[in-house]
Each structure stands twice: as C-alpha cells, then as structure tokens.
Amino acid sequence: MLNLVALILLFPLIGTVINGLAGKRLRKETVGYLACGAIGLSFLVSFMVFIGLLQLPPDERLFEKHLFRWIESGSFISAAALQVDPLSVVMILVITGVGFLIHLYSIGYMHHDKGYHRYFCYLNLFVFSMLLLVLSNNFLLMFIGWEAVGLCSYLLIGFWFEKKSASDAAKKAFVVNRVGDFGFALGIMLIFLTFHSIDFTEVFSAVSHGNFEKGSFTVTMITLLLFIGATGKSAQIPLYTWLPDAMEGPTPVSALIHAATMVTAGVYMIARCNALYLLSPFTMTVVASIGVITALFAASVGLVQNDIKRVLAYSTISQLGYMFLACGVGAFTAGVFHLMTHAFFKALLFLASGSVIHALSGEQDIRKMGGLKPHIPVTYKTFLIGTVAIAGIPPFAGFFSKDEILLEALVRGNFIYWSLGAFAALLTAFYMFRLLFMTFHGECRVDHHAMEHLHESPKNMTLPLVALAGLSFVGGFFGIPGANALEHFLAPVLGGHGHTEVRGAVSAGHHGAWLPYLMMVISTAIALVGIFLAYQMYIKKPGLSKKLAERFRLIHKLLLNKYYVDEIYDAIFINPTKKISTQVLWKVIDVRMIDGSVNGIAWLVGRIGSVLRHLQTGYIRNYAFYIVVGCILIIVLAVFGR
Amino acid sequence: MITITHYLVLSAILFTVGVIGVLIRRNAIIIFMCIELMLNAVNLSFVACAHYLNSMQGQLFVFFTMTVAAAEAAVGLAIIVAVFRNKETINIDDINIMKW
Numbered sequence: 001m002l003n004l005v006a007l008i009l010l011f012p013l014i015g016t017v018i019n020g021l022a023g024k025r026l027r028k029e030t031v032g033y034l035a036c037g038a039i040g041l042s043f044l045v046s047f048m049v050f051i052g053l054l055q056l057p058p059d060e061r062l063f064e065k066h067l068f069r070w071i072e073s074g075s076f077i078s079a080a081a082l083q084v085d086p087l088s089v090v091m092i093l094v095i096t097g098v099g100f101l102i103h104l105y106s107i108g109y110m111h112h113d114k115g116y117h118r119y120f121c122y123l124n125l126f127v128f129s130m131l132l133l134v135l136s137n138n139f140l141l142m143f144i145g146w147e148a149v150g151l152c153s154y155l156l157i158g159f160w161f162e163k164k165s166a167s168d169a170a171k172k173a174f175v176v177n178r179v180g181d182f183g184f185a186l187g188i189m190l191i192f193l194t195f196h197s198i199d200f201t202e203v204f205s206a207v208s209h210g211n212f213e214k215g216s217f218t219v220t221m222i223t224l225l226l227f228i229g230a231t232g233k234s235a236q237i238p239l240y241t242w243l244p245d246a247m248e249g250p251t252p253v254s255a256l257i258h259a260a261t262m263v264t265a266g267v268y269m270i271a272r273c274n275a276l277y278l279l280s281p282f283t284m285t286v287v288a289s290i291g292v293i294t295a296l297f298a299a300s301v302g303l304v305q306n307d308i309k310r311v312l313a314y315s316t317i318s319q320l321g322y323m324f325l326a327c328g329v330g331a332f333t334a335g336v337f338h339l340m341t342h343a344f345f346k347a348l349l350f351l352a353s354g355s356v357i358h359a360l361s362g363e364q365d366i367r368k369m370g371g372l373k374p375h376i377p378v379t380y381k382t383f384l385i386g387t388v389a390i391a392g393i394p395p396f397a398g399f400f401s402k403d404e405i406l407l408e409a410l411v412r413g414n415f416i417y418w419s420l421g422a423f424a425a426l427l428t429a430f431y432m433f434r435l436l437f438m439t440f441h442g443e444c445r446v447d448h449h450a451m452e453h454l455h456e457s458p459k460n461m462t463l464p465l466v467a468l469a470g471l472s473f474v475g476g477f478f479g480i481p482g483a484n485a486l487e488h489f490l491a492p493v494l495g496g497h498g499h500t501e502v503r504g505a506v507s508a509g510h511h512g513a514w515l516p517y518l519m520m521v522i523s524t525a526i527a528l529v530g531i532f533l534a535y536q537m538y539i540k541k542p543g544l545s546k547k548l549a550e551r552f553r554l555i556h557k558l559l560l561n562k563y564y565v566d567e568i569y570d571a572i573f574i575n576p577t578k579k580i581s582t583q584v585l586w587k588v589i590d591v592r593m594i595d596g597s598v599n600g601i602a603w604l605v606g607r608i609g610s611v612l613r614h615l616q617t618g619y620i621r622n623y624a625f626y627i628v629v630g631c632i633l634i635i636v637l638a639v640f641g642r
Numbered sequence: 643m644i645t646i647t648h649y650l651v652l653s654a655i656l657f658t659v660g661v662i663g664v665l666i667r668r669n670a671i672i673i674f675m676c677i678e679l680m681l682n683a684v685n686l687s688f689v690a691c692a693h694y695l696n697s698m699q700g701q702l703f704v705f706f707t708m709t710v711a712a713a714e715a716a717v718g719l720a721i722i723v724a725v726f727r728n729k730e731t732i733n734i735d736d737i738n739i740m741k742w
Binding site for chain 1: 661664665666673734735737738739740741
C-alpha cells in the first residue's frame with residue numbers, strides 16, 4: 001500500500017491541470033466536485049498509506065519511493081523521491097483531511113465568484129505543493145514545494161487582484177517569504193557543502209554517527225539559516241508581517257494557509273531536521289526565544305484588533321510561536337501535536353468566521369456585529385467549540401497540546417519560557433472570547449441593511465464546520481499524557497525517548513510526579529481567568545473596555561497600530577530600498593549605464609556607417625575596381641606573404 | 643618551340659586587357675565582351691595546363707566555363723535590353739541609382 005504514495009501527489013495535480021486548462025468550459029458543479037474529489041481521493045490514499053505504515057514494526061517505518069532521476073551534476077545528485085515515515089504521514093493526513101473540508105466549504109463560499117475555476121485550480125495546486133513539501137526525501141525537492149507554496153499563497157492572497165489592497169498584500173507575502181527563502185536556500189547549499197548530500201537519510205545518519213561536535217559552528221550556521229526560512233514561511237518575528245495582510249484573500253484560503261498548509265511548513269521543517277537542531281544548543285535557544293516572544297507579541301496585538309479575521313491571524317502567529325517554543329526546547333512531538341490540533345481548530349475558526357462574514361454580506365468589523373447567536377446557531381456552536389479549543393479548556397484539542405508545550409517549556413527550558421508562554425495563553429483566552437462575545441453576544445450592532453440578508457450558511461458550508469468541530473473536540477485525545485499515541489507513532493523520527501526522559505526527570509527530580517497534573521490545573525485556571533476577564537469586560541460592563549482604552553491610551557494606540565512594525569519596516573528597509581532603486585539603480589545604472597552603453601554602440605555604428613556609405617557610389621566600375629584590388633592583394637599575399 | 647609559359651603569358655595579357663576594359667569602358671556591351679574575354683583567357687590557361695600536365699580535367703573545366711558563359715550571355719544581354727528599354731541608354735555612368 002505504501003507504493004501508492006505517488007498517487008497522493010497525482011490527484012491534486014490532475015485537479016489543477018483540468019481546472020486550470022478546461023475549467024472555464026466546465027460547469028461550476030463539475031469544477032467544484034472535481035477539486036474536492038481530487039483532495040478526497042488524496043486523503044483516502046493517505047489513509048491507506050497510514051494503515052500500510054502501521055503494519056510495519058515501529059523501527060522500520062521508513063519507506064522511500066523513487067520517482068525519477070532529477071538532477072545529476074558531478075557529485076551532486078538529487079532524485080525526485082518521496083519519503084513516507086510517521087512524521088510525513090501525520091502531515092499528509094492533516095493536509096489532505098483539513099484541506100478536503102476546506103475545499104468542500106469553498107464550493108458554497110465561492111459560489112457566486114466569477115473566478116470559480118481559477119480559485120479551485122490554485123487551491124489544488126496549493127495542496128499539491130504542500131504535499132510535495134512534506135513528502136520529499138531531500139532538501140532540494142522540499143525547497144521546490146516550499147517555493148511552490150509561496151507562489152500559491154501569492155496567487156490566492158491576490159485572488160481578488162482588482163482590489164489594490166489584495167494585490168499589495170499578495171506582493172508583500174511573496175517578498176517577505178522571499179527573504180526567508182533566501183536563508184533557506186543558503187542553508188541547503190551549506191548542507192551540501194558540509195555533508196556532500198542533500199538526502200534526509202544521509203544527512204541525518206551522518207549527524208547521528210557523531211561526526212559533528214555539539215555546538216559546532218557549521219551546524220549552528222546551517223540551522224540558523226534554515227530557521228530564517230522557517231520564520232518567513234511560518235510567520236515568526238521578524239518576518240511575520242505578511243500574515244495579517246494575507247487576510248485579503250478569500251476566507252477559505254486564510255483557513256488553508258493558516259491551518260493545513262503554508263505556515264506549518266516551518267515547524268515541519270524544524271521537526272524534520274531535529275537531528276541537526278539538537279546539535280546546536282545556540283540555535284535551539286534562538287528558536288525557543290523567537291517562538292515565545294512571537295507568541296506573546298502577537299497575542300498582545302490580537303487584544304485590540306477589530307477585524308474578525310485579523311484577530312484570528314494574530315492568534316495564528318501566536319500559536320505558531322508556541323510550536324516554535326516547543327521545537328526550541330527539544331519537544332518536537334509537542335510542536336507537531338500542537339500543529340495538528342491547531343490545524344483543526346484554526347481551520348474551524350476561519351471557516352466559521354467566513355460563515356459569519358457570509359451571513360453579514362461581507363462585514364468583517366466586529367464592532368458592527370454582536371448578538372448573532374440566535375440567527376446563525378450552527379456557526380455559533382462550532383465557533384464556540386473552536387474558541388474553547390484554542391483557549392485551552394479541557395477536554396478540547398488545544399488544551400492537551402498547549403499544556404504539553406508549557407510543561408515541556410518549564411521542564412526542559414526554564415521558568416521564563418513558561419511564564420511568558422502562560423501569559424500569552426491568558427491573552428489568547430481573553431482575546432478569543434472577546435472575539436466570541438463581540439460577534440455573537442451582547443446587543444446587535446449590525447446595520448439593518450445587512451440584517452435583512454442575515455441567514456445561516458448552506459449545508460455544504462456548515463458540514464465542514466461540524467466535522468472540524470468534531471475534530472477539535474477529539475483531536476487532543478491522540479496525545480493525552482500517559483497514553484500518548486501520537487508520540488509513540490512519531491518516536492522513530494522525533495526521538496520519543498525524550499519525553500519519557502522528561503517524565504523520568506519529573507518523577508525522580510525535585511519537581512515530583514505531581515508536576516504535570518499541577519500544570520494542567522494551572523493551564524486551565526489561566527484560561528478560565530482569561531475568559532472571565534473577557535466576560536466581565538464585554539458582557540457585564542460593556543463600557544469598561546472603552547474606559548481602559550482611554551486610561552491606557554498610549555498602550556492601546558501602540559497595540560492598535562501593531563507596535564508600528566509595518567511603519568518601522570517601511571522606514572528602515574522599504575523606503576531606502578525604493579530610494580536606492582529609483583535614484584541609483586534606475587536613473588544611474590539602468591538609464592545611464594545600461595541604456596547608455598546600448599545606445600552608444602548603436603550611435604557609434606551609425607557614425608561609422610555614415611562615413612563608409614560613401615564607398616557605395618552606384619558606379620559598377622568602382623565596384624569592379626575594388627574587386628580587382630582585392631584580388632591583387634590576395635595574390636600578392638599568397639605569393640609574397642609567407 | 644612554344645612552351646606553357648607562352649600560353650600563360652598570353653592568357654595573362656588577355657585577362658588584363660579584359661580587366662582594364664571592364665574598368666574603363668562605359669558601354670555595357672563592351673564591358674560584357676571584356677568579361678567574355680576574361681573568361682576565355684582563363685579557358686586558355688586551363689587548356690594549356692591540361693595539355694602540359696597530360697590531364698583531361700582542365701579541358702573538362704573549359705566546357706563548364708563555356709556553358710556558364712553562354713548562359714551568362716543570354717541573361718546579361720536580356721538585362722541590357724531591359725535596361726535600354728527603361729533608360730534609353732546603355733552607358734553605365736548613367737545607371738547609378740543603386741547607391742546610398
């Protein structure tokens with residue numbers, strides 16, 4: 001069954017090609033069901049591959065499928081080959097599973113759009129790229145997927161390209177990602193220079209055979225460069241700015257970018273390269289610090305945003321920060337676990353917010369919502385489940401994964417990581433419930449024009465919501481402490497013994513065996529405090545938030561303007577670049593030097609020609625004379641020349 | 643005794659006369675005849691060399707040259723007639739519009 005793995009890639013590609021070439025002539029239903037069917041089949045095959053992998057003994061769960069020889073140049077060899085192991089199987093199940101639900105939802109959501117077939121073509125391509133990224137068995141093929149994901153995000157964020165803001169956001173996403181990809185590409189080159197191979201198995205086995213010292217400079221450089229790539233793709237400080245703007249795309253696209261594809265690529269890549277990262281304590285510290293700072297930073301911005309999708313965008317950045325925190329302290333399993341649960345509840349939240357926006361005929365400002373609970377009950381219930389899951393209330397999915405990350409951060413990392421992470425968790429609970437309360441509870445602030453059209457979304461939109469709500473509910477049980485199925489499954493790739501070590505240290509060390517349980521109680525309490533605060537501010541005393549905003553005007557303004565990061569980047573990077581481009585590169589280098597040299601050569605040829613043209617007199621006699629002179633010269637040379 | 647040198651010198655003289663004729667005469671027909679003269683000068687040296695080297699190849703070449711010369715004469719005279727119909731002259735100094 002493992003041999004079928006190539007089909008997982010093939011189906012979305014077929015969907016892309018058919019919809020891309022012939023989509024215009026197909027009926028809308030055909031286009032939609034074709035795209036959905038492609039991902040659905042992909043999911044089925046992924047599941048079969050998963051079953052096939054389970055039948056193997058845990059230590060042999062690595063299968064490589066050689067597709068074709070790709071690049072061979074000197075000692076550089078790169079095959080197009082796929083790799084199936086527990087990590088990639090978890091990823092493809094999440095990608096195709098959540099991706100399928102998002103496709104299904106899109107049929108209803110995009111029904112009135114004139115770019116229907118274009119949308120589904122891009123969407124399938126997006127899933128294909130992401131699958132390629134997680135299935136490849138070497139860094140170069142992964143890089144192809146990595147870049148293709150960037151391309152698809154560009155196409156989809158700028159899907160409504162007639163809108164200036166959308167095309168700007170698409171460009172921003174593309175350029176910011178390019179910065180990260182630059183680091184990633186350099187990292188791959190350094191890997192090849194160091195290991196003389198770019199195959200995962202060869203590189204990691206070279207590492208595990210102990211050819212490299214812990215903390216060696218080369219490995220630190222490699223991991224840091226790869227991490228730069230990860231910050232770009234996974235929206236971490238300092239390259240996160242594209243993600244909030246990416247909200248310009250259609251809402252299901254946001255769900256796809258934030259949940260199943262794209263942003264999880266960085267976390268996946270670090271988990272995949274865990275052998276390298278574990279060799280460099282310095283990089284691990286950087287990863288964990290960036291992760292926790294991003295988590296806190298984005299959560300604080302999320303507190304005051306008024307756009308329903310923007311709040312979710314910042315929460316995504318914040319949750320990704322948690323994943324990096326987990327990777328940074330060496331708890332890769334916890335990171336992947338959170339990646340999975342986050343995929344469920346974040347896709348749910350985005351799709352539900354899309355349903356809200358759909359119901360309100362395009363309104364995204366939560367100040368113009370409120371009291372929607374009785375009007376769109378299914379959306380409300382599913383949104384509630386998603387919110388509870390992200391806030392970290394047991395037994396929903398987010399609780400287990402976030403709790404595990406915080407526990408690992410405390411045990412393996414230090415108290416600072418934990419306290420910052422826990423504070424971010426408090427903020428998360430607060431702003432998510434603020435979002436919930438302002439959207440669905442309280443008095444209705446919807447203008448009556450939108451009110452007339454207020455309606456629950458159609459079946460094919462609510463069905464994915466319910467399915468994702470179910471997953472958000474049960475998703476956490478894959479990794480409950482004590483019977484951690486996910487960890488056992490991932491152990492061959494991510495080194496599962498790490499966790500038992502921690503547990504051992506916990507029970508043997510000064511913390512005591514009660515620590516995990518205490519942590520659970522604390523996490524729950526933190527989440528409940530956040531919810532309580534939100535309830536107080538937005539339900540009980542609706543005026544309170546305004547008063548607080550007045551009281552701390554400076555902080556409020558700072559948060560509302562997202563710490564002015566965009567403006568700072570504009571001032572430091574973008575404007576100088578633009579200035580150099582126009583003043584030097586354009587007006588001097590391009591106009592003067594490049595155009596100048598080309599025009600100069602043309603001018604010179606023209607001048608010479610205008611002199612030489614006088615040779616052409618029109619008198620045959622002259623021409624004959626030249627020929628004779630030439631002949632005589634040749635004869636003279638032939639006779640006397642040597 | 644007439645040696646190959648005599649033939650080649652005569653051939654060179656005839657060729658030079660042809661070249662000078664092409665260069666200094668103005669009448670297109672005369673120029674044309676001078677070209678024929680050059681061709682035949684070459685023919686002469688071909689035949690002389692063929693005889694001297696005891697090889698038939700030179701004589702074979704002469705046939706080719708004569709064939710080409712005949713074709714050229716036909717085409718050339720036709721062009722001259724056509725030019726004369728247009729310009730009422732065959733003085734090549736008056737036919738100089740093919741220039742910058």
